[in-house]
Amino acid sequence: xxxxxxxxxxxxxxxxxxxxxxxxxxxxxxxxxxxxxxxxxxxxxxxxxxxxxxxxxxxxxxxxxxxxxxxxxxxxxxxxxxxxxxxxxxxxxxxxxxxxxxxxxxxxxxxxxxxxxxxxxxxxxxxxxxxxxxxxx
Amino acid sequence: xxxxxxxxxxxxxxxxxxxxxxxxxxxxxxxxxxxxxxxxxxxxxxxxxxxxxxxxxxxxxxxxxxxxxxxxxxxxxxxxxxxxxxxxxxxxxxxxxxxxxxxxxxxxxxxxxxxxxxxxxxxxxxxxxxxxxxxxxxxxxxxxxxxxxxxxxxxxxxxxxxxxxxxxxxxxxxxxxxxxxxxxxxxxxxxxxxxxxxxxxxxxxxxxxxxxxxxxxxxxxxxxxxxxxxxxxxxxxxxxxxxxxxxxxxxxxxxxxxxxxxxxxxxxxxxxxxxxxxxxxxxxxxxxxxxxxxxxxxxxxxxxxxxxxxxxxxxxxxxxxxxxxxxxxxxxxxxxxxxxxxxxxxxxxxxxxxxxxxxxxxxxxxxxxxxxxxxxxxxxxxxxxxxxxxxxxxxxxxxxxxxxxxxxxxxxxxxxxxxxxxxxxxxxxxxxxxxxxxxxxxxxxxxxxxxxxxxxxxxxxxxxxxxxxxxxxxxxxxxxxxxxxxxxxxxxxxxxxxxxxxxxxxxxxxxxxxxxxxxxxxxxxxxxxxxxxxxxxxxxxxxxxxxxxxxxxxxxxxxxxxxxxxxxxxxxxxxxxxxxxxxxxxxxxxxxxxxxxxxxxxxxxxxxxxxxxxx
Numbered sequence: 001x002x003x004x005x006x007x008x009x010x011x012x013x014x015x016x017x018x019x020x021x022x023x024x025x026x027x028x029x030x031x032x033x034x035x036x037x038x039x040x041x042x043x044x045x046x047x048x049x050x051x052x053x054x055x056x057x058x059x060x061x062x063x064x065x066x067x068x069x070x071x072x073x074x075x076x077x078x079x080x081x082x083x084x085x086x087x088x089x090x091x092x093x094x095x096x097x098x099x100x101x102x103x104x105x106x107x108x109x110x111x112x113x114x115x116x117x118x119x120x121x122x123x124x125x126x127x128x129x130x131x132x133x134x135x136x137x
Numbered sequence: 138x139x140x141x142x143x144x145x146x147x148x149x150x151x152x153x154x155x156x157x158x159x160x161x162x163x164x165x166x167x168x169x170x171x172x173x174x175x176x177x178x179x180x181x182x183x184x185x186x187x188x189x190x191x192x193x194x195x196x197x198x199x200x201x202x203x204x205x206x207x208x209x210x211x212x213x214x215x216x217x218x219x220x221x222x223x224x225x226x227x228x229x230x231x232x233x234x235x236x237x238x239x240x241x242x243x244x245x246x247x248x249x250x251x252x253x254x255x256x257x258x259x260x261x262x263x264x265x266x267x268x269x270x271x272x273x274x275x276x277x278x279x280x281x282x283x284x285x286x287x288x289x290x291x292x293x294x295x296x297x298x299x300x301x302x303x304x305x306x307x308x309x310x311x312x313x314x315x316x317x318x319x320x321x322x323x324x325x326x327x328x329x330x331x332x333x334x335x336x337x338x339x340x341x342x343x344x345x346x347x348x349x350x351x352x353x354x355x356x357x358x359x360x361x362x363x364x365x366x367x368x369x370x371x372x373x374x375x376x377x378x379x380x381x382x383x384x385x386x387x388x389x390x391x392x393x394x395x396x397x398x399x400x401x402x403x404x405x406x407x408x409x410x411x412x413x414x415x416x417x418x419x420x421x422x423x424x425x426x427x428x429x430x431x432x433x434x435x436x437x438x439x440x441x442x443x444x445x446x447x448x449x450x451x452x453x454x455x456x457x458x459x460x461x462x463x464x465x466x467x468x469x470x471x472x473x474x475x476x477x478x479x480x481x482x483x484x485x486x487x488x489x490x491x492x493x494x495x496x497x498x499x500x501x502x503x504x505x506x507x508x509x510x511x512x513x514x515x516x517x518x519x520x521x522x523x524x525x526x527x528x529x530x531x532x533x534x535x536x537x538x539x540x541x542x543x544x545x546x547x548x549x550x551x552x553x554x555x556x557x558x559x560x561x562x563x564x565x566x567x568x569x570x571x572x573x574x575x576x577x578x579x580x581x582x583x584x585x586x587x588x589x590x591x592x593x594x595x596x597x598x599x600x601x602x603x604x605x606x607x608x609x610x611x612x613x614x615x616x617x618x619x620x621x622x623x624x625x626x627x628x629x630x631x632x633x634x635x636x637x638x639x640x641x642x643x644x645x646x647x648x649x650x651x652x653x654x655x656x657x658x659x660x661x662x663x664x665x666x667x668x669x670x671x672x673x674x675x676x677x678x679x680x681x682x683x684x685x686x687x688x689x690x691x692x693x694x695x696x697x698x699x700x701x702x703x704x705x706x707x708x709x710x711x712x713x714x715x716x717x718x719x720x721x722x723x724x725x726x727x728x729x730x731x732x733x734x735x736x737x738x739x740x741x742x743x744x745x746x747x748x749x750x751x752x
Binding site: 050051052053056057059060063064065066068069070071072074075076077078079080081082084085087090091092093094119122125126129130131132 | 244245247249250251252282283284285286287288289339340350351353354355356357366369370372373374376402405408409590591592594595602603604605606607608609610611612615616619717718720722724
C-alpha cells in the first residue's frame, strides 16, 4: 500500500498549475486504493506482475462458455484458404524465382546479383520479415 | 541541411518533420461542465491514442476532444530518478529518445496493465480540470475492445469505481460509436463495419442496430504492424542508417506518403517501369549526420587509416619479437651455463642437466646453442631494422590485414549499391573499389536519402494480404467473404448495402476504391453494394461516444451504476446499441495483495455468487 500511495503522489509533480504541489495526492482519487489484479490470484510477494493478454485469454478459455458465445479468441479471423502470392523480398514486385542458396525471392536479374552480394544478416532479416527462417539448415 | 534541398514535387525529395508533441496545459473545466447534472466524461481509450473530453449538453457541444495524447508513459531519462515520476503522453515531447522505455497499458487492443491505465486516467482527469474532491463525480463513457475479456473489464470497472469513485459507467465499442455518429437518424440499421486500428482490424456485422457478435472477426494486424514492417524493410535496405530509421518517422511516412493500390498486382507492374519509378519515388531526406561508414572518406584519409593500422601492427610485432628475444636469451644463457659445467669438468651435474634439457649428448647441446645464438642475432638485427624503416612486408606476413581491407570494401560496395537503387537506375554507380588514387564521385545528399518506392504500397497492403508479413490469417477481403457466407442471401444483400470504413488505419488514399473492388469481385454479378468512409475516421469514435452520451443521459438501462457493480461484479455489462454482447459468466473476485488489511474496502465488492474464492 505504501508503494501505491507513493506512486500516486509522484504524478502530481509534473503539473505546472499552482494548485498541486509535490507530494500531494490527486484530490479526486481514493488514496488507499490497491489494484486487486496486481499479483493475480496469488497474493503476496511472488506475483508482482500484471497478467498479459496470453495469460488472460488462457484463463478465459477455462470459463464455461456456450458454443455460440462470442469471446475474444473465438472472433479471431480464420487462416487463409487461398495460396499466397509470392513477392520479391527486395523490391516487392511479383517474384517468379527463388534463390536456392538463401531462399530469398527475386524478380529480375539485377535483384539476383544484389541478393548474392548481401551480407548474411540482411538475408536473415529479409527471411525473418516473411517468417521464413527455418531452424533446420 | 535537410530542408535546403528541393522539397516537394521537384525531385520528390521530402524532409522528415520529426514533430514533437507539445505538453498539454492543465485546462480549466468550462462552466458547462459543472452544469446542473454532472456532465459525462467521454474517453476513447485507444492503444494508439487516448482521446478525452467533456460531453457538454447545449447548443454547441465543443469541437474536438480536449485531449488527444499517445497512450504511453515513460520514466524520465536516466533511469528511475527520485524526482520526476512517469510522464504521460504529450508531456514526453518526442518519443524517439525514450523508445525503449515507453510502456503502454495495452497488450494488443486490451488494457492489461492497469497501473499504467491509472496513470493515463490521472493525466486525463487532471488536464480536463476535474475538481471534485474524493471522487470523480461524472459519469464516464469508455471504449473497450470488441469482445473484451471479462477479466479485463472487471479490472477496469474496479479501477473506475473503487479508485475514482465514479457514479456510473458505460462501455462501448469505438467503431460502433463511429457508426452511430455517421448515421444518427437511422437508428435501426444494418451494415458491415470494417474498422482498422493500431493493433487490429475488425469486421463487425450489424443487424437491426445491434452487433451480431458471434459473426465478428478480428485480424491481428493494424497500423503498428504496418509501421514495424516498413521500418524493417528500410533498415534492411539501408543498413547504414539503422538508427535514423525510427518508428516515428515510419509513422510519418505511412501517414503522408503511403497509399493503398486498387489493384495491387497492376500497380506493381507500373512500378517496374523506370520512368514511373523516377516520377513517383519519394526520397526522404534524413538529417545530416557525421557518423558515416567508410565510403565518404577521401582517399587520403583512407591511406592514413591504412598507415595507422600498419603502424599498430608493427608495434605489436616489435613487442612480440622483443619478448621472444628475451626468452631465447634466457634459454641461451642457461645452455651456456650447462656447457660451462662440461668445460669445468663436473660431469655428473652436466649429465643431470642434459637429461633435464632432454638432450643426449654434448654435441647436441653444442648445435642447439649455436642455433639459438644465431636466432638471437637475427632477432636483434630485425629489431634494429624495424625501428629504422617502415616495413610494408608486415602486411604480407600478417594475413588479417588484407581481409580487413577487403571486408571494408565489400561493405562500401553494398552501401553504394543500396543508395543508387541498381534495380532501376541506368548508370552504374561511380563508386568503384576505392583504389588509393581514385577519388570517388559522391553525392552527400543522396547518401542521406531513403528511397521509398514500392514500400509506399507494400506497408498498407498487409491488412489485405497478411502473407506479406508471414501471418497466416486471411486478409480483409477473404474474411469479409467468410463472414458474408455465414448469412442467408437476403441478409447478405442488406449488409453489403451499408459497408462502413472507420479507424485510423483506414485513412490511406485509395482504401475505399480497394474495398469496392474486392466487393465487386466477391458479390454476384450485377448486384449492388455501397461503401462509405467515416467523415473523420480517427476522431469519429469520440464524437459518436459524445453524441451517444448526450442522447442517453437519462436512460438508466445503459449505465452501470456503482450499486450494480457491487452486486453483479466488475465484468457486468449492460448492452446497448454500441456495446459488446454480455455473456453472464461470473468471474471469481481477485484477491488484493493486502486483502486482510483492506477487508472493509473490498468486502462489499465480494458479495454475490460466483466461486467467491479468495486465493
